[in-house]
Amino acid sequence: MNTQPWRAKAACRGLDPSIFYPSADEEDEAAPAKEVCAVCPVQVECLEHALGFREREGVWGGATERERRRIIRQRRRAAYAAAAKRSA
Numbered sequence: 001m002n003t004q005p006w007r008a009k010a011a012c013r014g015l016d017p018s019i020f021y022p023s024a025d026e027e028d029e030a031a032p033a034k035e036v037c038a039v040c041p042v043q044v045e046c047l048e049h050a051l052g053f054r055e056r057e058g059v060w061g062g063a064t065e066r067e068r069r070r071i072i073r074q075r076r077r078a079a080y081a082a083a084a085k086r087s088a
């Protein structure tokens with residue numbers, strides 16, 4: 001059973017996976033993968049999957065590992081701020 005049907009529409013299907021796993025988490029190394037992700041119809045689903053499963057390596061949903069960590073921190077801060085506002 002395919003529990004991630006969005007993968008069937010992935011723009012990276014059939015491409016060399018190595019471009020999605022650059023040797024360094026640097027912007028220029030990730031550029032080829034990001035170009036593919038930019039036109040991928042399931043970019044949002046892919047990014048949310050990576051955030052939810054805390055994928056550590058590679059480019060997912062157009063975001064590098066460092067960028068995903070930043071998104072997680074931002075969401076965490078926003079959730080804390082919202083909780084604090086509700087309890088105030």
Ligand code: SF4
Pocket residue numbers: 010011012013020036037038040041042043044046047059060061062
């Ligand atoms: S967003 Fe990028 S990594 Fe994710 S499925 Fe699309 S092309 Fe592949």
